[in-house]
Amino acid sequence: MSALQKSIMKSKLPPRCPRSYKQKLAPFGMSRCKNYQPESWKRFFHRTEDVETDGGTFRVYLTAEPDHPLRPRIVTLHGGGYSGLSWALFAEEVTYMVHCQVISIDIRGHGETQAKDPDDMSAETLVKDVEQVLQKLFGDEMPPLILVGHSMGGAIAVRAAHLPSLQHYVQGLVVIDVVEGTAMEALASMQSFLRGRPTHFKSIRHAIEWCVRSGQVRNVSSARVSMPSQIVNVETGLLATRELEDMSVDDSEADGAPLARADSIAEEDEPPESPDDLEPEPEPARVKHDEPVFVKPSEDLNVETGLLATRELEDMSVDDSEADGAPLARADSIAEEDEPPESPDELEEPEPARVKHDEPVFVKPSEDLNVETGLLATRELEDMSVDDSEADGAPLARADSIAEEDEPPESPDDLEPEPEPARVKHDEPVFVKPSEDLKRYKWRIDLSGTERHWAGWFRGLSALFLSAPAPRLLLLASIDGLDRELTVGQMQGKFQMQVLTRCGHAVHEDTPEEVARVVAAFALRHRLTSATESGENMNLVAAPGC
Template structure:
């Protein structure tokens, strides 16, 4: 192990949030319950807006507005195939720690966004979308912005940080688990990975269970809210989250009469396997034959993916080419979060040794770092914002000593 790797492994995170430690996620975010019931977005965000631009109508989820107008807006950009709701638990955590507002956008071709040309997934088009959405939201009164992007969204965040129209408003740039070298190397096997996924699911719960058990997201709580936004009903063509919204509306009406709960409304007939902790590794506990995630047919062919990522292959290289140099050249303070200490390419390794950016490696998580360990990601981003004096800690955050952790 190199000296750089050793120094990274010794770096410490800000102290764990007492509230979350006692009441929320187990290691890997995997609880021992078998609750794969979908959960609506409105527990985590205050509202959504459908922002119209020349490129189409873009769904944006917003947490509560900050107490002062000069507080930072954290703009979150998801990876390919995910959605703005991938940031739900992160949003809940970071707004608990610091004064800010999270604005989470469904990128073109994803979630509830309706683009005029959804097949145009070029890096230039995606960056233009972000620019126009922010200009529509804030106009001439642009607040301080912190761009946070995961995977494809990280590449878009880096390119957005170089836009002349936004550059002076961007006070922080956070990139999660995407590095040019490793990303470009992984493209050759991407089609094989996509073919290995099921094409359809028989229920929303079935999709959530696959999401967790396949390792796409290791955190049950996050998968319950994010996975429904990645699949659509084959018959209606609508996002699965629409069905949850309808159920919530029915529940609120019927609950006033004292009759039904959400869990009763969406209960499925199939049992879901439990999980157990085995020395830090989570495994499925089978009660009979485990579910088979294969392409179904007939009546159980109910949900499919919102976006066919395999058809975006022509744009993949354009997302990541030149990313390391652009990241190092951004004016704003930079933070790189990785799921592996071996994730750096040569250019970023040199930049890290020269102290050009802050880096943190988060263990116990997969590629969807912000979903697997939302609390830890929020603590690192909150500490980053406080260290650069972009905002202040909340009353709860003050007791966490967030800025005491050294940046590596």
């Protein structure tokens, strides 16, 4: 259907229903409400471990131990700029389908890993890091391994599969959306792409929102987990995930009102995603018209008698109130108080008081008692003197001085000094709406500074992938991504290939359940593990190569 046909079809559609709520757009002009609240990794991984190697300390995320020590370990390696938490949703899905354990590593220079030389991002160094981490984790009891890598991590996985120390244990190799030919061609425009990204973010939620809206990750659930591990706090230098660990979920749930974050102010008036999300309005209280309504009395003292207002209710009787000409107010009499008069003649407008502008105006004090001192208000006037008022710098206000209050001062000396801002105790949390240019978070790694290593990551990748001794699986977001060498190898049946649609470059984050299903079927096809009870009901079948 052409664009012209689409416009004609749209013009024949009935008009949309008007919105019954006021829509307030958040940054980037979002049209519907989405949850950009960051989420902790603890829902997806069982534990973390910081592994000490010759290259530094590497953060490793692990799911629960499998039911048997010989079950395969799926070692996931992320792409450049991502982290080990980019595999969080995939780990949850694949362990639900087959018996295995997912081991997700923060590569050097990424996430919580603290390398001794973070600038050394060469392919040889990265492969050596993976080898040492696995040896530290398992030692001489190395279990079967399935190496899964995305983009840069895919290039590392392919090279690690050829290591003599790991070659015997690598039972499967999965590469996601990385091909030598297309990768080398994309390097020319990589710097332009990096310059187009924002350098700072005002909040974690702002970073998650950008991640989804820019298309880096199309799955908001995955971005909520992975994006905090890609940015650091400018002031503390710590990863944003550290802040999530410090936030107590139990406290916020106990109060029933989670702490409002600085960037959530603009989203308070956003419409709900569906009518079911609308909170029902409370029904108004029903009052019987045959019963009088009594207003809850104030707890203040009566200034004349010095008694509480509740004492007056005890002394009041229906006969007394009728004798005084003040019948009890009924529920249905409220609507009659504001009714307009029957004719304009009944409107009585009081004449305005005439005041001479050359004489000060003194308000007649009330004859009531001062509830604090017990003295008449006239006694206070006697105690006040002109000298005291002049000493305080506050002369009596004249009637003609009202119009002069808003006039500008004659000289800068007449300007009143601005009050100092309130000082806040440092032991109390302060939530302030930040300005638009506030730069609180930045990227964990400067990818533009690793340009000298880019070509080394992908050069010779196709040949190494085809020559790997383990079974091979290639997952792509588009069929156009194959280069000539892999096209020939695929036609010869040297590896299994699967193309997943409706996803971007981060295939495992955009469609984690589909990637997990393909990987689980791949492991079952080569008899590397068995399906769980839930996986058996899912009818996992390895899709044929395409």
